Amino acid sequence: MHSNTYINSSRSIGLYKRKNMRIGLLGGSFNPAHRGHIYISNMAIKLFKLHEVWWVINPQNPLKSSKSTAPLKERINYARNLIVGNRIKVQSLEDRYYTKYTYHTIKKLLQCQPGNKFIWLMGADNLSQINLWINWNKIxxxxxxAVFNREGYSRTVISSVAANYYNQSLYNKQNLSKIFKRDLPVWVFIRLRKLPYSSTEIRYNRKRNN
Incomplete structure (x- = not known):
């Protein structure tokens, strides 16, 4: 059952009236959101010349246990309080569109927003297992x-099912903002310095300190 937690937010509704925008979609559980998410978002804005990055917080990752996942409203509120500035927005598109899987959520968003251009942002850990997602190749x-490297995942990415399947679609140009003009499928692997924090690390430290 969907709670429509974010549908009535004026901050959310206002976004859908704008056009000709380049928007990054950073999906995940955000359990919890942290500085690593902010770092990736800001780098994406810079590299791809994005107007905004939307944090697409899912109600429940089908590949993760619900026991360790905080309630959706709690994760949304925590993420919103963490953000500084107005170029990173918090969204719960699955809750809004009554979708469960990433492919269906993105497909619905593209149908509702034909006037904007989107790019999916993800960590290397997710690319290594994206072949387990429903309709992963259709994404x-x-x-x-855009896949952002995480320490310890470079080799995993190179040998992953998705990277090998879409090897010919890898974008290697310096001007990343032109990726929007390329025919699909197209993806890019971005090597960054070690990301500050991870959700797993934060949850572990919380348990250790309790």
């Missing part, structure tokens, strides 16, 4: 994808 067919 590549409808939206550009």
């Amino acid at each position: 590549f067919d409808i939206i550009p994808i």
Whole structure:
């Protein structure tokens, strides 16, 4: 059952009236959101010349246990309080569109927002297991994808099912903002310095300190 937690937010509704925007979609549980998410978002804004990055917080990751996942409203509120500035927005598109899987959520968003351009942002850990997602290959067919390296995952990415399947679609140009003009499928692997914090690390430290 969907709670429509974020549908009535004026901050959310206002976004959907704008056009000709380049928007990054950073999906995940955000359990909890942290500085690493902010770092990736700001880098994406810079590299791809994005107007905004939307944090797409899912109600429940089908591949993760619900026991360790905080309630959706709690995660949304925590993420919103963490953000500084107005170029990073918090969204719960699955809750809004009554969708469960990433492919269906993105497909619905693209149908509702034909006037904007989107790129899916994800960590290398997610690319290594994206082949377990429902309709994972169709995601590549409808939206550009940017994969941000996480320490210890470079080799995993190179040997992953998705990277090998879409090897010919890897974007290697310096001007990343032109990725929106490329035919799909297209994806890019971005090597960054070690990201500050991870949700897993934060949850571990919380348990240790309790």
